[in-house]
Amino acid sequence: MAASINGVFPTTLQEKIKSSKLLVVGAGGIGCEILKNLVLSGFPYIEIIDLDTIDLSNLNRQFLFHREHVGKSKAQVARESALQFNPDVKIKAYHDSIIGTDYGVNFFQNFDVVLNALDNRAARNHVNRMCLNAHVPLIESGTAGYNGQVEMIKKGLTQCYECTPKATQKSFPGCTIRNTPSELIHCIVWAKHLFNQLFGETDDDEDISPDVADPEAQGESPNSHNDGGGAQASGDDVSQAGNVVRVNTRQWAKDNNYDPETLFNKFFNDDIKYLLSMSNLWKTRKPPRPIQWNNALLRQDKANCEHQFMRQYHKIWSLAECAAVFEDCLKKLRTNVENLVEGDFLVWDKDDQPAMDFVAACASVRAYIFEIARKSRFEVKSMAGNIIPAIATTNAITAGIVVLQTIKILLKDFNKCKSVYMRLRQNPRQQLLVPEKVLSTPNPNCYVCAAEPAIHLRVDTKRMRIKELRDEVLKKTINMINPDVLIDSKGVVVISSEEAETECNEEKFLNELDIVDGVILKCDDFFQNYELNIIIIHTDAERECPLFEVVANKDQLKPKEETVSNKKENMADGPSTSKKTRLNQTIEFSDDDDLCIVEEEDECVKGQTKDVCVQTSETEMVTKNTNMLRITLSNQDEPMPTVKRKTTVVDIIDDDVTEILDSDEELGPTKIKRIRVAEPQSNHGSENIINID
Ligand SMILES: Nc1ncnc2c1ncn2[C@@H]1O[C@H](COP(=O)(O)OP(=O)(O)OP(=O)(O)O)[C@@H](O)[C@H]1O
Numbered sequence: 001m002a003a004s005i006n007g008v009f010p011t012t013l014q015e016k017i018k019s020s021k022l023l024v025v026g027a028g029g030i031g032c033e034i035l036k037n038l039v040l041s042g043f044p045y046i047e048i049i050d051l052d053t054i055d056l057s058n059l060n061r062q063f064l065f066h067r068e069h070v071g072k073s074k075a076q077v078a079r080e081s082a083l084q085f086n087p088d089v090k091i092k093a094y095h096d097s098i099i100g101t102d103y104g105v106n107f108f109q110n111f112d113v114v115l116n117a118l119d120n121r122a123a124r125n126h127v128n129r130m131c132l133n134a135h136v137p138l139i140e141s142g143t144a145g146y147n148g149q150v151e152m153i154k155k156g157l158t159q160c161y162e163c164t165p166k167a168t169q170k171s172f173p174g175c176t177i178r179n180t181p182s183e184l185i186h187c188i189v190w191a192k193h194l195f196n197q198l199f200g201e202t203d204d205d206e207d208i209s210p211d212v213a214d215p216e217a218q219g220e221s222p223n224s225h226n227d228g229g230g231a232q233a234s235g236d237d238v239s240q241a242g243n244v245v246r247v248n249t250r251q252w253a254k255d256n257n258y259d260p261e262t263l264f265n266k267f268f269n270d271d272i273k274y275l276l277s278m279s280n281l282w283k284t285r286k287p288p289r290p291i292q293w294n295n296a297l298l299r300q301d302k303a304n305c306e307h308q309f310m311r312q313y314h315k316i317w318s319l320a321e322c323a324a325v326f327e328d329c330l331k332k333l334r335t336n337v338e339n340l341v342e343g344d345f346l347v348w349d350k351d352d353q354p355a356m357d358f359v360a361a362c363a364s365v366r367a368y369i370f371e372i373a374r375k376s377r378f379e380v381k382s383m384a385g386n387i388i389p390a391i392a393t394t395n396a397i398t399a400g401i402v403v404l405q406t407i408k409i410l411l412k413d414f415n416k417c418k419s420v421y422m423r424l425r426q427n428p429r430q431q432l433l434v435p436e437k438v439l440s441t442p443n444p445n446c447y448v449c450a451a452e453p454a455i456h457l458r459v460d461t462k463r464m465r466i467k468e469l470r471d472e473v474l475k476k477t478i479n480m481i482n483p484d485v486l487i488d489s490k491g492v493v494v495i496s497s498e499e500a501e502t503e504c505n506e507e508k509f510l511n512e513l514d515i516v517d518g519v520i521l522k523c524d525d526f527f528q529n530y531e532l533n534i535i536i537i538h539t540d541a542e543r544e545c546p547l548f549e550v551v552a553n554k555d556q557l558k559p560k561e562e563t564v565s566n567k568k569e570n571m572a573d574g575p576s577t578s579k580k581t582r583l584n585q586t587i588e589f590s591d592d593d594d595l596c597i598v599e600e601e602d603e604c605v606k607g608q609t610k611d612v613c614v615q616t617s618e619t620e621m622v623t624k625n626t627n628m629l630r631i632t633l634s635n636q637d638e639p640m641p642t643v644k645r646k647t648t649v650v651d652i653i654d655d656d657v658t659e660i661l662d663s664d665e666e667l668g669p670t671k672i673k674r675i676r677v678a679e680p681q682s683n684h685g686s687e688n689i690i691n692i693d
């Protein structure tokens with residue numbers, strides 16, 4: 001294809017393309033277009049991942065998929081279809097979520113550029129963080145209707161995906177949803193909650209019954225207003241003593257065999273009557289109109305209606321039609337839920353026909369009851385799924401820009417990769433595609449990409465125990481005294497500075513606590529005001545290999561100076577005597593120290609008792625004596641070296657100089673002068689090694 005034909009691209013670009021490795025995340029509307037563009041352009045190696053299967057509704061814009069592919073893996077089918085355009089490309093497809101533990105920093109480091117074509121924030125955040133940590137440029141893209149956007153994210157150069165806060169999803173007060181809806185969206189939310197109450201994962205925040213605690217309804221006793229014809233809040237019964245007995249909605253529906261008439265009357269008649277009894281609510285509002293299943297209107301309409309209307313998604317269903325859909329969906333959903341294993345539940349999905357129909361019908365009936373303008377099933381779907389309809393042309397243009405940006409990145413023309421916005425109408429300069437004037441610079445306060453200390457820990461997560469992480473890595477190597485450690489994404493504390501609080505974790509291996517490749521650990525040593533993020537890079541270490549390796553910038557491995565100087569102050573405030581004592585020991589650099597980093601002009605006095613003290617050409621110095629550790633000092637702005645499975649050998653060339661002889665892969669400059677100031681101990685052999693990148 002293009003890159004394989006001489007003369008189509010300039011030679012340099014042609015070469016870059018031919019040796020590139022790309023990852024496409026998402027094989028939906030934009031992802032399919034990107035993949036097609038890439039194979040036609042001659043990119044020779046592409047991996048693509050998508051967790052989903054093909055839905056009928058995807059076919060109008062995801063042109064790598066056809067009717068016969070419905071139900072199959074998007075990534076696999078995208079691969080097969082793209083190969084038909086260009087069989088010479090190597091495409092690896094994963095039917096999986098990119099948020100899975102298999103896709104950590106190691107995985108991302110395999111690629112020259114990562115191309116996002118996702119539709120949700122969680123996955124975008126994940127890829128953003130992985131690319132930042134792996135130092136791989138990311139192209140983020142998205143469309144909404146006729147609007148599109150493409151931006152490059154490169155660590156240290158541009159904003160990351162999380163540099164600017166994103167608008168939160170609009171939410172509504174519970175009492176509006178349950179008691180006083182005034183817009184169709186309120187009825188749609190209520191209907192989705194009803195679906196979950198009956199078939200999905202129940203959530204206390206998704207109650208659909210009248211809310212007697214509504215502040216507006218206070219000062220009255222609803223029961224006294226009840227006309228006696230209706231039950232209480234959904235699923236509740238009134239005992240003989242007049243008390244409301246809470247009954248689980250799903251259990252109540254099961255007990256009633258999901259009988260459509262019983263359920264309909266409960267939700268749309270009895271509960272509405274109950275709401276009416278909360279008269280304070282209706283002083284300034286139009287009261288709702290309860291509807292009974294046997295309502296003459298329903299019966300009359302129902303007799304005439306044909307099931308064909310259910311495919312008429314652009315029509316506003318009549319009440320009778322809604323009732324028919326309600327009946328039909330209840331039957332289907334009931335069967336679906338009964339086929340699940342005990343304890344499992346259905347997950348609402350706008351593309352799941354009975355689930356969507358159920359919500360559309362219920363929302364419509366409720367809107368009728370509250371005299372709210374109703375809409376077609378098509379429009380309800382768009383609102384329920386929070387969707388702005390996707391437009392194939394917007395996706396195609398966006399994907400085109402993504403590939404152009406990829407080319408610029410391969411050419412290292414980063415400054416030309418300004419964000420591009422696609423607009424429906426031309427701007428005053430007659431542009432539909434509007435490029436940003438400058439690269440958007442990183443937000444210095446961004447929680448994710450700011451120059452906050454972060455080091456990489458290469459470790460076999462199946463072999464290292466939590467107590468080794470604490471003692472060997474945090475205390476001996478990183479100079480922490482009494483650290484608290486939590487898993488960033490989950491907020492789970494795995495090591496606590498409070499004695500015994502996390503004792504039960506000590507013998508566990510890192511992977512048993514989900515500390516796996518790509519996980520970020522937030523480490524905080526209160527006594528030193530020393531905070532550090534540790535990015536885990538899993539490596540399958542062979543038995544004879546060092547268990548772990550720290551890759552860090554020299555400035556990161558020490559507490560903030562302010563604290564050292566204020567140590568007395570801190571000690572005065574410190575909560576525990578034992579901790580204060582330990583602080584003293586470290587600041588005094590006791591002979592037990594395993595590692596100290598000495599600044600440029602300092603003499604390597606501390607190193608005299610150590611195994612090795614080396615100095616790089618940049619005058620960094622390290623001393624160490626652990627037999628488990630290799631330390632790589634690196635410039636954080638440089639790409640991470642690829643993971644090395646073989647032990648790097650340091651050979652003594654002469655008394656003053658050591659040279660890294662790397663048997664396998666390149667690790668930056670191969671010859672760096674170091675000053676050896678002490679003879680290494682012989683007992684640990686090749687594990688007493690310091691790599692300097
Ligand atoms: N965590 C994830 N890992 C892998 N793929 C993901 C992940 N999250 C979302 N995706 C995929 O990203 C793609 C986004 O494509 P798109 O926005 O066109 O969505 P869609 O589901 O195909 O269409 P629509 O939402 O409009 O029905 C989808 O195919 C989706 O499965």
Ligand SMILES: [Zn+2]
Nearest residue numbers: 160163446449
């Ligand atoms: Zn950021």
